[in-house]
Amino acid sequence: MTAIHVLGLTKRYDELTAVDDVTLDVGVGEFVGVLGPNGAGKTTLLEMIEGLRRPDAGTVEVLGEAVWPRNPRLQPRIGVQLQASSFFERLTAREQIRTFASLYGVGAATADGWLERVGLGDKADTRVEALSGGQAQRLSIACALVHDPELVFLDEPTAALDPQARRNLWDLLSSINDSGRTVVLTTHYMDEAEILCDRVAVMDHGRILQFDTPAALVRGLDAPTRITVAPGALTAAQAGAIAGVGEVGEGPDGVVLVTREPAAVLGALAAGQHLDGVTVQTGTLEDVFLALTGREYRA
Numbered sequence: 657m658t659a660i661h662v663l664g665l666t667k668r669y670d671e672l673t674a675v676d677d678v679t680l681d682v683g684v685g686e687f688v689g690v691l692g693p694n695g696a697g698k699t700t701l702l703e704m705i706e707g708l709r710r711p712d713a714g715t716v717e718v719l720g721e722a723v724w725p726r727n728p729r730l731q732p733r734i735g736v737q738l739q740a741s742s743f744f745e746r747l748t749a750r751e752q753i754r755t756f757a758s759l760y761g762v763g764a765a766t767a768d769g770w771l772e773r774v775g776l777g778d779k780a781d782t783r784v785e786a787l788s789g790g791q792a793q794r795l796s797i798a799c800a801l802v803h804d805p806e807l808v809f810l811d812e813p814t815a816a817l818d819p820q821a822r823r824n825l826w827d828l829l830s831s832i833n834d835s836g837r838t839v840v841l842t843t844h845y846m847d848e849a850e851i852l853c854d855r856v857a858v859m860d861h862g863r864i865l866q867f868d869t870p871a872a873l874v875r876g877l878d879a880p881t882r883i884t885v886a887p888g889a890l891t892a893a894q895a896g897a898i899a900g901v902g903e904v905g906e907g908p909d910g911v912v913l914v915t916r917e918p919a920a921v922l923g924a925l926a927a928g929q930h931l932d933g934v935t936v937q938t939g940t941l942e943d944v945f946l947a948l949t950g951r952e953y954r955a
């Protein structure tokens with residue numbers, strides 16, 4: 657079943673085409689990421705899918721319903737994460753989420769349960785202004801989920817968090833999807849998209865350049881594998897003599913074997929008792945972005 661059906665979606669701001677003829681489908685239960693640098697058009701695309709912004713061209717169907725003009729039947733079925741800056745001022749975390757809950761006719765006990773679920777039980781009496789960046793992001797996610805929507809939109813949920821806080825939030829985001837909800841998030845972070853998402857739409861200059869699983873995107877690159885053998889285990893000459901090895905380099909971490917036949921090369925290393933301390937590196941989404949756009953990824 658399709659959760660989101662987008663056809664030929666376009667949005668212009670004067671001369672600028674922020675979203676340029678985007679077509680995509682998202683299945684029910686999928687976790688989809690929209691990945692792209694600043695200004696790629698991610699937020700504009702999401703806002704049109706959420707029914708918050710009117711497209712100049714194209715159509716959006718969400719859970720089988722048209723989103724524009726505003727469709728009140730959809731509101732209880734979708735959750736949109738607000739930026740932390742849009743909290744009601746001077747409320748505590750508990751008051752904040754209970755206020756959201758009451759808008760949807762959801763009881764206080766359920767609201768309080770969500771505070772616990774996102775790890776904010778001990779911050780219930782803290783005013784939203786006094787929460788840390790990570791706590792505020794978790795509260796905004798809880799507010800988006802409090803009415804148990806089928807489809808959740810998160811716009812850069814881990815922006816401005818330190819690496820540890822981002823990782824903590826990843827567990828929460830995975831659990832949202834594990835319970836069967838469809839999740840769409842935008843992100844600047846390649847690693848985040850790679851770890852969390854079933855499929856990733858790589859976006860730049862308003863266009864979706866590719867939309868596939870992270871593994872398929874990387875496979876499509878046809879990038880060679882780099883196998884690094886710990887220093888001292890193997891000379892460059894020995895490495896070059898292994899069948900299937902293309903280039904050989906020497907770096908601080910040892911001898912680097914570049915190959916398109918990693919299984920054969922690893923087999924040869926195993927046979928020679930050289931597997932200790934071996935690292936294997938394939939392409940990443942960063943390489944995908946570089947290959948698609950011809951430039952380095954700059955968040």
Ligand SMILES: Nc1ncnc2c1ncn2[C@@H]1O[C@H](COP(=O)(O)OP(=O)(O)OP(=O)(O)O)[C@@H](O)[C@H]1O
Nearest residue numbers: 669672674692693694695696697698699700701844
């Ligand atoms: N209301 C607006 N009026 C004019 N231009 C806009 C408006 N909103 C966005 N833009 C422009 O449209 C382009 C796409 O912006 P958008 O916010 O969708 O990108 P984004 O990928 O979400 O960026 P970021 O990662 O920085 O949030 C940008 O060049 C932006 O300056």
